Amino acid sequence: MIKLQSIEKTYPARGGGAPVPALSGIDLTVGRGEIFGIIGRSGAGKSTLLRTINLLETPTAGRVLVDGVELTALPAAELRAARRSIGMIFQHFNLLSSRTVYDNVALPLELAGVRKAAIRQAVDPLLELVGLTDKRDRYPAELSGGQKQRVGIARALANGPKVLLSDEATSALDPETTGQILELLADINRRLSLTIVLITHEIAVIKEIGHRIAVLDGGRIVEKGAVFDVFAHPVHATTRGFVDPVVNRGLPDSLRHRLSPVPAPDANPVLRITFTGDRATSPVISMLSRKFNLDLNIWHGQVDEIQGSPFGTLVVEAVGTTTAIEAAISLLRVNNLGVEVIGHALPGSLRAAG
Structure with missing residues (x-):
């Protein structure tokens, strides 16, 4: 479903110095319908890696393929169209405070030029899916953190994506709400056969719902595999640092x-x-x-x-x-x-x- 091949990403240094590497030699495959977790400490490059999948970050070198389409080879107009098949949810929700729950979820469809009747047919089932039918006409300021994230998830699903990217989507939530959001994501994965890639610095999140995991350190993947195998037999020191406290x-x-x-x-x-x-x-x-x-x-x-x-x-x-x-x-x-x-x-x- 998703293939990252020989991905490199460097940023120019301030003051004309040497370029700063963010990602080095990234090769990664995510299967269709899989929940794939990427973990790393702050500065490891995980957000850059996630944003490379939908080309919000353009790699310095390498190829990005999603559902057989090489995004890195597409002209701008075709890339914009291809991005509609990739939804994204964020740590801080990114909702528009002046729009209701319904209108926030409808926004991507409005931008795509979808008619109002078709928007209503798409949005109402999504609100039911995320458990917010009764909050349809509320504004973000009237919602809890978990409810705001549910709006963000529904909005990310509005265009019927094949891939959902989760950028630290539970980091701003309390433990109980985190569990509820993870349960919702797992349910969406099962119901819609949606491929989900989530990044986090909390390995317990991946332990809860992930199928496979990649551990990022210094812009490189230092370990990857099935979640159970990596938890049971962590090899790299960075992985052990994440796993050991969680499984005691x-x-x-x-x-x-x-x-x-x-x-x-x-x-x-x-x-x-x-x-x-x-x-x-x-x-x-x-x-x-x-x-x-x-x-x-x-x-x-x-x-x-x-x-x-x-x-x-x-x-x-x-x-x-x-x-x-x-x-x-x-x-x-x-x-x-x-x-x-x-x-x-x-x-x-x-x-x-x-």
């Missing part, structure tokens, strides 16, 4: 200071075990203790769901012979359970943690 992979400071990165006399290895799918509730700890005569002191753990599938992490201190611990790690890996040694418990940690 990280250790609290009270436990982290008890770890040594290298083995020390009388120190025991500390393992992080990752459980996915049916294995998330399997009795692994008791099995390892019996089979290898190990004491496994539980430091930290959590069971969560990602995209409806169970996912869990458990941090344990393994007390036993080196041979037994190595055998236990091997057995975990043979059974497709993630396991890594994250450090070694300093002397006294077992008593303190237990």
Whole structure:
């Protein structure tokens, strides 16, 4: 549905200096009907990348294709027409304060020269879709933040787009309203088979409704894949920085200071075990203790769901012979359970943690 090929974007520097790179070597494909999340910290280039899809930002190099049409090759008039198939919603809503809810949603159709009767036939169902039929004649100042964003979503859908771009659409909302807007976007995705690309600096947003994810750092994609896979096995340090707090992979400071990165006399290895799918509730700890005569002191753990599938992490201190611990790690890996040694418990940690 969307293909970005070898995208580069640089901005001229102030004072005639060297150009400032914003995007470098971006290759990305988004499938039809997919909810694709792009995450990055401030300055990573995610807004620039999103605006490249509809060519509100023209790439310095590379190709942008949407639904088989190369936007980067279109003359201005054809590009304007092609943009009608790409809707966009914004963090701060961008509603016209002097127009009612109905008139804000109708605006794109008015600009396209659609007749009033056809506008009414399009707008009224959209207001019902986003749950604002009773707010039809209200003005933006009379609406809550969540209601304003619903107007923005309805307006973005007015031209019947094939793609919806979401530019930090929930960042200005409270957690409860954020959940409601994400639920609405997921419902629209299912009902309309709409391709949605959303950018955010909050990975919990993508965890909630995303199918696939790309992690942006310094204008480059450093990791991408299915949401479940990236959460379960983050590879890049930037990705781990986003994922660990959300799925509780990280250790609290009270436990982290008890770890040594290298083995020390009388120190025991500390393992992080990752459980996915049916294995998330399997009795692994008791099995390892019996089979290898190990004491496994539980430091930290959590069971969560990602995209409806169970996912869990458990941090344990393994007390036993080196041979037994190595055998236990091997057995975990043979059974497709993630396991890594994250450090070694300093002397006294077992008593303190237990």
